[in-house]
């Protein structure tokens with residue numbers, strides 16, 4: 001028989017279900033805020049370490065185990081995928097998971113790792129919540145739906161630039177270069193214009 005992983009009794013994610021009992025139909029609610037010791041999400045957008053995940057869950061005793069349903073809510077922080085400024089994104093993930101009793105038919109007929117178990121009368125919510133939060137996060141967050149991103153020529157945020165931002169007219173660096181080219185033509189200097197690096 002494979003070794004059963006030891007439950008992490010001290011983790012805030014681990015909930016003692018003994019008060020629920022094993023009589024099917026019994027319910028209890030669970031409203032807790034769990035601080036993260038590691039980010040939950042992706043590089044571009046994640047609930048940062050130190051932030052809290054608000055769990056609003058219902059624990060229900062069923063014949064095969066403990067059915068957990070409700071929501072996990074948090075605020076993710078990341079970067080706009082278009083203009084790269086910091087964005088904060090509220091995320092609410094739906095949770096619905098059966099934690100099976102190790103001696104139940106569900107546990108016996110399911111591959112290991114495919115279903116969480118009630119171990120030592122406790123359920124560990126972290127992996128379930130992590131999976132649902134990551135799934136609920138947008139892959140390409142934006143600061144607002146119509147963010148216009150960055151100017152491809154100067155890298156400026158279009159939101160920070162003049163409404164008619166354009167390099168032919170407004171950018172002084174390009175204007176200076178144009179003026180210099182105009183004065184350094186062979187006709188005006190009598191010699192070819194200097195190349196780059198000379």
Ligand SMILES: [Zn+2]
Pocket residue numbers: 080081082083084085142143144147148149
């Ligand atoms: Zn943006």
Ligand SMILES: [Zn+2]
Pocket residue numbers: 151152153154155156165166167
């Ligand atoms: Zn520009």
